[in-house]
Amino acid sequence: MIGGIDCSSKAVHLAIIDDEEAIVDLKKYGSKAKLAEARFYEILDQVYDDLSIIDISAAAIESAIYIQNAKATIAIASVVAGVKYGLHRGGISFAAVDNNTWKRQVLGRGNAKKSDIMDFAVDLWGDRFPEQDYADAACIALWGKRYAREV
Secondary structure, three states: OOEEEOOOOOOEEEEOOOOOOOOEEEEEEEOOOOOOEEEEEEHHHHHHHHHHHOOOOOEEEOOOOOOOOHHHHEEEEEEHHHHHHHHOOOOEEEEOOHHHHHHHHHOOOOOOHHHHHHHHHHHHHOOOOOOOHHHHHHHHHHHHHHHHOOO
């Protein structure tokens, strides 16, 4: 099974798909702490705890994106780096992918909007995504299964 991971400064969303590309599980690791530093540690503690027990052989993770706000960019990049390290420590192979790349290869358009991603995910897996980030994670997992060389 392959995990797809979508990170933000407030949460990490994980979608797990099987060999037939069916969704096996959707998980969210989040924090409501006000300070980014506190959120960072709470989120990564949850991810690390779960990585030791979830059944995935590999993962695809969206690379950190540049946001015009430097603090937000740094916070997201920190979460992505922390999750990558957790995957490494857990012995789970992974590939990082730029958001434009997975969108282009999975949806056919690198500039696909959030509504396009949700529509694609619902068409493929049904209406089971309570948040946009779950749909993104599922599509990232699909990219990992179909296109990633490292995974």
